[in-house]
Amino acid sequence: MKDRPPTPPGQERWDRRMEIPLTVTSLVYLGSYAMRVLGRDLPTGWRDFCLALTMASWAVFAVDYAVRLRLSGLGPLRFVRRHFLDTVVLILPLLRPLRVVTAYDRAQRRQQEPRLTLYARVMAYAGLSATLLGFAGALTVYDFEYGAPGASIATFGDAVWWACATLATVGYGDVVPVTPGGRMVAVGMMACGLALLGAVTGSFSSWLIQVFRREGDED
Amino acid sequence: MKDRPPTPPGQERWDRRMEIPLTVTSLVYLGSYAMRVLGRDLPTGWRDFCLALTMASWAVFAVDYAVRLRLSGLGPLRFVRRHFLDTVVLILPLLRPLRVVTAYDRAQRRQQEPRLTLYARVMAYAGLSATLLGFAGALTVYDFEYGAPGASIATFGDAVWWACATLATVGYGDVVPVTPGGRMVAVGMMACGLALLGAVTGSFSSWLIQVFRREGDED
């Protein structure tokens, strides 16, 4: 959000080269975490393997972060300040899959496809991000709530239903997290998700007004 | 939302000719579905007749879709991509009645009536769509929830009350869907409805500011 000095060329090359591997690693991270959380009936060997995969992908993120810190030529503190979002994502890697959205957008641009209009792109980007965030949030909350005394979120279906009702700010309250961990994830999800969905709603509104204005001019 | 090549003339002729029949069919679809869902005390013969009507109108939609696919001169995949919304509506035909809104708007325009201002039109369009969506959603959720064990939506009145509280994002949670089907419909309703109502609120806000600005200039 600031006027930043240009990225050093070494870092740019690294970013470009790591784009596809990191996208794949994000998916592996989310997938292995999901499998471990949801597959409570799988044999222990499988679940341990999933845990190992999750750990390994996280290690890839950590190495990537370290390399970029090195290449940037900045001190750790200034790097953290400038790459604040990256640091957050390193600690909460479930937000990683948002990288898929960026990667998809970049791929589209390369294909010279007729691109979506401005508002459609904002809607697609923010909507997709909110969906991923909701899925990751439901997963983590389910992990926290599973087996907690007095929990109202009993199945993963309940967790998804809860996540949808929360992101839409409807908040029925028929199923809610009761553990401190689950509630903290919920608050984070509200903070990020509501801004994203506000962007979707706002863009849709602007787009609709634009469509009607154009149509009015044609008459 | 993309810059699209012009519609072929054959398709345009077809679109124009089918406008009124399809609008009528939409209403028949919604009406017969509503009657079957709500008229649980009607004799079986009546309810079967309603089901037949629902099926028949859906068949009309399917034929219309097929003809337009043919006339467009595109492959099925590209057609689906370009006419994504039509495809969704083919699968979820309860959204069809939105066609009524478009038809009404077009009729108004032909009558050379003094037309509503931009914001009023957006509000009317989005508000009417949200109302139809809420009604169709309440109907479907009631159909899913009816007789489900532990359901809190007992009457159609409850379902309408639930739909209003959901679309307004108030979400009291005194009545909520409990079946997976009902919840899936609810999520779809949130996704569409909130964007529509966001457009209503946004337009109202813009309109109010416009009114106050104009009044301020007059002084």
Added chain:
Amino acid sequence: MKDRPPTPPGQERWDRRMEIPLTVTSLVYLGSYAMRVLGRDLPTGWRDFCLALTMASWAVFAVDYAVRLRLSGLGPLRFVRRHFLDTVVLILPLLRPLRVVTAYDRAQRRQQEPRLTLYARVMAYAGLSATLLGFAGALTVYDFEYGAPGASIATFGDAVWWACATLATVGYGDVVPVTPGGRMVAVGMMACGLALLGAVTGSFSSWLIQVFRREGDED
């Protein structure tokens, strides 16, 4: 919202002359209705007097409506169409007090007071309207719910709490209307109130951005 032909001079004179009496009558209407609903322990004579006052003020509204219909020189149907809002207010006179807001605004303008900025005026107008709407809504819902079996709104305080939670779209659901009448009022309140509060929020947001932009220019 349409480009309307100018109001006939007779009607304009009537409007000007009736402004203060109608504002007073609005307050009498709301006050007497509130007293009858809240003063369940008052002697019957008092409550009957309140009812009479409510009826009388409604009669004033009806007469005013009839006179304006006459002066407008339009047929009833066209009059109803053009003065749609007035017609709604005739049927639901609890919305009348909104007239107070308009009257206050006009009085301010006459006083040559340094006026509020655009956004501040929108916020004041919409916020005051929402407050009046919430109060009238809480009153009506309390009237419907009072003594209903299984009602969770037991006191007028509960009704006000419910109205606030509803208008803010928070919707806790700890107290909710259960009678069909109460629920219909609630839906109307959501529809009007949310648009009004959306205008408040939107104006506040625009105002804040304006303030920050101006301050940024000063540096």
Added chain:
Amino acid sequence: MKDRPPTPPGQERWDRRMEIPLTVTSLVYLGSYAMRVLGRDLPTGWRDFCLALTMASWAVFAVDYAVRLRLSGLGPLRFVRRHFLDTVVLILPLLRPLRVVTAYDRAQRRQQEPRLTLYARVMAYAGLSATLLGFAGALTVYDFEYGAPGASIATFGDAVWWACATLATVGYGDVVPVTPGGRMVAVGMMACGLALLGAVTGSFSSWLIQVFRREGDED
């Protein structure tokens, strides 16, 4: 929000000189209040000391208000009208810490730091204000609800969870204030908090659209 005459130089000097002391006093006020509310197990001596600190800092605010009233050279009524927000804050001093936000912004400006963009500043300001408001609200509500019969807010964690769900307008309703005092604080929190968060969401949306527009131009 009005075009105001310039502040007298005496007042301006006072404002500048009191800036840091008042910011510190705000933090002392919030801290001592929080300690008294949360530290129910502390020895009585400590809690009395906290109360004294709270009182003392409030006295500082009152003195500051009186001095500024004097320096402004206005009558008390006009002063209250012009400095409406300050008067509110004098009565509800938990809103004081918002001063921290302003002080931080001013400090940043002095440091000649590369400043945040317009939208980022609005987001930071409104977001930080909402956070402080939520914390102060949770504290006060907890104070009111503590030990009330039938209270669902049992711990301070519950109060924070309730505040987050309220500010996000999610409103689960699993924990809600039941005392009149707690509910009045809740309504105030909704009124202020929703406007602030609406500003955050709106700015985020505008910022996202700006980013996508700029990126689109680059292609």
